[in-house]
Amino acid sequence: MATQKNLHSMFIEELRDIYSAERQIIRAVPKLVKAASSPELKQALEEHLEETRGQVERLDKAFEALDTGGRSRGKKCEAMEGMLAEANELLDSGLSPEALDSAIIAAAQKVEHYEIASYGSAIAWAKALERTEVAEILTQTLEEEKKADALLNKVSAKVNSTAAGQAQAA
Numbered sequence: 001m002a003t004q005k006n007l008h009s010m011f012i013e014e015l016r017d018i019y020s021a022e023r024q025i026i027r028a029v030p031k032l033v034k035a036a037s038s039p040e041l042k043q044a045l046e047e048h049l050e051e052t053r054g055q056v057e058r059l060d061k062a063f064e065a066l067d068t069g070g071r072s073r074g075k076k077c078e079a080m081e082g083m084l085a086e087a088n089e090l091l092d093s094g095l096s097p098e099a100l101d102s103a104i105i106a107a108a109q110k111v112e113h114y115e116i117a118s119y120g121s122a123i124a125w126a127k128a129l130e131r132t133e134v135a136e137i138l139t140q141t142l143e144e145e146k147k148a149d150a151l152l153n154k155v156s157a158k159v160n161s162t163a164a165g166q167a168q169a170a
Contacts, residue, residue: 011125012066016075018118019059024077025052025111028084032104037097038162040155041104048148055141062134083110098163105156112149119145 005013029049036042087107095103119142126135 007125008129011122011129011131013075014118014122014125015059015062015066017077018115018122019056019063020075020077021080021115021118022052022056022059024080024084025049026056028087031091032087032108035091036101036104038101038155038159041101041159044148044151044155045104045108048144048151051144051148055144058137058141062137065133065137066131079114080111083107083114087111096163096166098159098166101159102156102163105152105159109149109152109156112145112152115145116142116149 026049029045029052033042033045033049036045087104090100090103090107093100093103119138123135123138123142126132126138
């Protein structure tokens with residue numbers, strides 16, 4: 001008979017999933033930065049890449065606080081792998097530089113929204129489990145993810161306008 005999982009074990013699994021997602025993002029973003037042509041987009045991606053490195057460090061602190069015995073690794077976030085594979089496909093799709101920038105923003109926002117949902121759930125579970133310290137660590141990251149999404153929205157207004165103008169001129 002399989003051991004029944006509880007909220008705590010599900011919470012740990014979610015954190016492991018998030019950890020995997022963040023590490024995948026760290027590996028994928030430099031390629032997106034290189035492919036982007038908009039200076040604003042490049043800067044937004046580079047800044048969030050640095051934040052993501054800090055987020056991984058905070059996740060390590062969360063695992064330490066939970067005393068998981070180093071169980072931060074070992075789970076692969078299949079959802080993030082799929083989203084990043086789609087983003088990589090864009091790079092080889094023959095899009096104009098302007099359209100590619102718009103596509104990169106869309107892909108990055110899909111990633112941000114996934115992270116926002118994941119951190120939101122993990123924070124709710126941390127609070128329910130009375131793990132206040134971990135909830136605070138995760139909340140700091142959630143706020144960064146929301147700010148990154150808002151910045152991408154701001155950059156997309158200019159990038160999408162440029163891409164639309166280029167498409168109409170063609």
